Amino acid sequence: xxxxxxxxxxxxxxxxxxxxxxxxxxxxxxxxxxxxxxxxxxxxxxxxxxxxxxxxxxxxxxxxxxxxxxxxxxxxxxxxxxxxxxxxxxxxxxxxxxxxxxxxxxxxxxxxxxxxxxxxxxxxxxxxxxxxxxxxxxxxxxxxxxxxxxxxxxxxxxxxxxxxxxxxxxxxxxxxxxxxxxxxxxxxxxxxxxxxxxxxxxxxxxxxxxxxxxxxxxx
Ligand SMILES: [Zn+2]
Numbered sequence: 001x002x003x004x005x006x007x008x009x010x011x012x013x014x015x016x017x018x019x020x021x022x023x024x025x026x027x028x029x030x031x032x033x034x035x036x037x038x039x040x041x042x043x044x045x046x047x048x049x050x051x052x053x054x055x056x057x058x059x060x061x062x063x064x065x066x067x068x069x070x071x072x073x074x075x076x077x078x079x080x081x082x083x084x085x086x087x088x089x090x091x092x093x094x095x096x097x098x099x100x101x102x103x104x105x106x107x108x109x110x111x112x113x114x115x116x117x118x119x120x121x122x123x124x125x126x127x128x129x130x131x132x133x134x135x136x137x138x139x140x141x142x143x144x145x146x147x148x149x150x151x152x153x154x155x156x157x158x159x160x161x162x163x164x165x166x167x168x169x170x171x172x173x174x175x176x177x178x179x180x181x182x183x184x185x186x187x188x189x190x191x192x193x194x195x196x197x198x199x200x201x202x203x204x205x206x207x208x209x210x211x212x213x214x215x216x217x218x219x
Contacts, residue, residue: 029059036062039085041078041155042097043069043104047184050097054189062089068104068151069096070123071158083164092175094159097189098152099182105148109135127154131210138217146217149192152179153209156194160202169198179209 003011019026039062040050050056050063064081071078085091098105107114108124124147128135131150135143156179159165168175179192194209196202 034059036060037092039091039094041069043099043102048099048182062091067117067120068102068124069098069155071155072123086164086168086175095178095180096152096155097180097182098148099184100145100148101184102148105151106144109144109147124151127151134214142217146213149181149213152181153192153194157206160196
């Protein structure tokens, strides 16, 4: 699977022609507006492509990706993307999607130094440390998966506590935040059963989701 740059341009032309053949006017339609219902916040990992996984076309999902799908309150990039999605595009669902086999989570779990990104992964080490009693109680082979799930849940909380979401819910906007994980080994999405549609629902949903990780890890 080695593709040269000319291959990529040739693939692109073939793809655009095929789309236009199958759905005449597809690209013209997209120039008028984007009105996706979904926002995806996921890992930059090349094996986790948002559109393909969701079975959605261009125009159907608004995407933000970074190393290990972290949402930090001082990250203007992530917050601006969420703000645009919520205030302007008015997406109805924001999905925070972790994935098993995440190198960022693995490095954070092991405390492995990778360079500048250590500072970014420190946020995941904070998640690890916050839930250390839970992680410590499960077999070593399952800890990575548990931290992937805990990280996705914590990032759902960060999205929900952002000024963007607090303000949107205060004005009655209908938008929900979900926590999911994706398996690069089987191509399947799993629901972490944390779906939040208002600030008041956050705490109970968070507790239940953490309990769910704890229960699954013990079994
Ligand atoms: Zn990853």
